[in-house]
Amino acid sequence: MNKFIGKLVPRTIGFYFNLASFFAPKRIAESAFLLFCTPRKGKVENGQRGFLEDAKDLILEEEVTKIQTYRWKGSGPTVLLMHGWESNSFRWRSFIPRLQKENYNIIAMDGPGHGNTSGNLLNLPLYSSCAQKVINRYNPTHVIGHSLGGMAILYNLYKYKTNNAAIEKVVTLGSPSELSDFMRQYKNILGLSNRMMGLLEDYFIKTFGFRFTDFSSSKFAKHITKKGLLIHDELDAVAPYWSSEQVHASWKGSKLVATKGLGHSLHQDKVRDEIIGFLKS
Structure with a gap:
């Protein structure tokens, strides 16, 4: 029924x-x-609140959107984390200690209509422009995006390519393309x-x-000169694996890592190790 x-x-x-x-x-x-463009979930839940409250940093404004950022301070390069659809910055909770171990300066943002960021809608141009506001403020060296977050950062690098010279490496995890x-x-x-x-x-x-x-991320990728790492599970039931294959084929500076049986979220240690190895290379 x-x-x-x-x-x-x-x-x-x-x-x-x-x-x-x-x-x-x-x-x-x-x-x-x-x-x-209306998410059904993704706002902060009770069990997520404590973790995020402790790390709250600046609230940045992009037109009418108030963007909540989070920071875990480190003396190393700055890494920006971007979550996917119907999620929020809590999704990085198990990865942040691994980044902290390498002393990265970690910044996360809640996308529009998600987490503690204002609004009820999320679309890729809006997510991308909000990301640019965060990039302008924190000047990250690396950006990691999961799912829609990965798609948003690729569009961002295409649209704002003259503004983001400081970004050196980009990681997408289980990201769609088209x-x-x-x-x-x-x-x-x-x-x-x-x-x-x-x-x-x-x-x-x-x-x-x-x-x-x-x-199309595969079209945008043709114009991206940053080094890229695309990690995607071959059995991903949310975003098909061929999405990253297409982007990789268009992105000259990219590396594609295929997993099998790790799902769409890609929270496993072997994924984190792959990312850290790429960022440090």
């Missing part, structure tokens, strides 16, 4: 969008976009019509200046 209801609700929303698109196309396209794949999944889950998807793409073009197929 729960599975049936879980499928019925999105389809009902999709039916409404499809029907209403004939009467108020612009408004419905915006509504579909807002739904697409916005068009997200949109195809969104269409299938809600049962959106081709007409409705066309209106939604028009909204993207008007708002961000790109089509679904234009927003």
Whole structure:
């Protein structure tokens, strides 16, 4: 029954969008976009609060978004950590001691609508611009992004390439590559019509200046000159492994490390060791 209801609700929303698109196309396209960008979870939970409270640092502002940053001080190079969708900086709790052991100066940020950062929405251009605000303030030498966080930093390096000369190395963990794949999944889950998807793409073009197929990590990577490490599990059920294969093929300075059976989160010691080895090389 729960599975049936879980499928019925999105389809009902999709039916409404499809029907209403004939009467108020612009408004419905915006509504579909807002739904697409709205996380269902990712705010700080009770069990996460103590760990994050102890490390709270600056609150930076990017237009109306108040970005919460965290800091674990060290005398070594600064490392910026960027979490993925429906997550927050707590996801790094088991990796931070490993970075501290190497005396890195660690900065983490909560993405828009996640953790202790304000807002209810997260999209890649917004995450990227918020990351740039953090980069401007902390001047990191290395950036590590998990899942959507990895996708956001690659777009950031493409868009703000003249502003981020200090960044030397970038690590992505289980990161997707193509916005068009997200949109195809969104269409299938809600049962959106081709007409409705066309209106939604028009909204993207008007708002961000790109089509679904234009927003591609593999395309952005062609313009990135930093050294990169891509770690991705071959059996990742959230972001397909071929995403990192495509990015690696386009990114001249990158190394691809495939794991098997470690899942999407990639919290294991062997992953941390691989990252530390790359940062120190």
